[in-house]
Amino acid sequence: EIMLTQSPATLSLSPGERATLSCRASQTVGRYLAWYQQRPGQAPRLLIYDTSFRATGIPARFSGSGSGTDFSLTISSLEPEDFAVYYCQYRTNRPPFVSFGGGTKVDIK
Amino acid sequence: EVQLVESGGDLVQPGGSLRLSCVASGFKFSSYEMNWVRQAPGKGLEWISYIGYAGDTTYYADSVRGRFTISRDNAKNSLYLQMNSLRAEDTALYYCARDQGSRPYEIDYCDYWGQGTLVTVSS
Numbered sequence: 671e672i673m674l675t676q677s678p679a680t681l682s683l684s685p686g687e688r689a690t691l692s693c694r695a696s697q698t699v700g701r702y703l704a705w706y707q708q709r710p711g712q713a714p715r716l717l718i719y720d721t722s723f724r725a726t727g728i729p730a731r732f733s734g735s736g737s738g739t740d741f742s743l744t745i746s747s748l749e750p751e752d753f754a755v756y757y758c759q760y761r762t763n764r765p766p767f768v769s770f771g772g773g774t775k776v777d778i779k
Numbered sequence: 780e781v782q783l784v785e786s787g788g789d790l791v792q793p794g795g796s797l798r799l800s801c802v803a804s805g806f807k808f809s810s811y812e813m814n815w816v817r818q819a820p821g822k823g824l825e826w827i828s829y830i831g832y833a834g835d836t837t838y839y840a841d842s843v844r845g846r847f848t849i850s851r852d853n854a855k856n857s858l859y860l861q862m863n864s865l866r867a868e869d870t871a872l873y874y875c876a877r878d879q880g881s882r883p884y885e886i887d888y889c890d891y892w893g894q895g896t897l898v899t900v901s902s
């Protein structure tokens with residue numbers, strides 16, 4: 671069973687700064703990795719899928735990269751609405767399995 | 780506009796049962812696979828179940844297999860989760876989430892989510 675470890679647990683930054691979040695898999699996941707944003711009191715929102723593809727309506731300041739076991743989500747310049755918790759997710763169908771990372775909270779410094 | 784509205788969450792005793800519902804609108808429900816994902820209070824996300832277009836393909840997380848049953852009624856644009864033998868560790872906000880659908884008959888990412896319905900298991 672593949673486990674995802676996100677780091678850091680909390681990232682304290684100021685608006686306008688660059689954020690880089692990490693997700694490490696216990697085994698290779700190819701490029702089958704997604705990122706979600708969850709603002710306080712809201713449902714998660716898909717940001718990035720298959721490592722680097724932005725979901726519909728996601729601003730260009732969000733980008734994803736990586737392969738194998740190491741992945742990252744970068745927010746090029748933090749907007750006030752970007753302060754939230756971010757989760758990475760792996761999915762496979764052989765056999766069917768979905769795993770989420772523990773999350774990284776991006777808060778205002 | 781895609782909308783998913785969950786209902787049915789409640790306070791239930793350990794060992795009890797509950798049925799969650801999710802009504803979909805704004806898209807052709809029968810053309811999308813669906814998922815249930817839960818989030819314990821103050822914790823992260825946990826995928827628990829998937830269902831294919833017609834309801835004939837279902838998958839479950841180990842933590843709920845044998846106790847929970849996912850189903851759908853495409854005529855009513857509705858997704859369901861029957862939860863039996865509930866435990867304290869099932870306490871969570873339960874989200875209905877649309878499968879992105881780029882890989883038919885396979886679990887994909889979740890591109891739209893409802894706001895969730897809260898299930899509390901406690902005596």
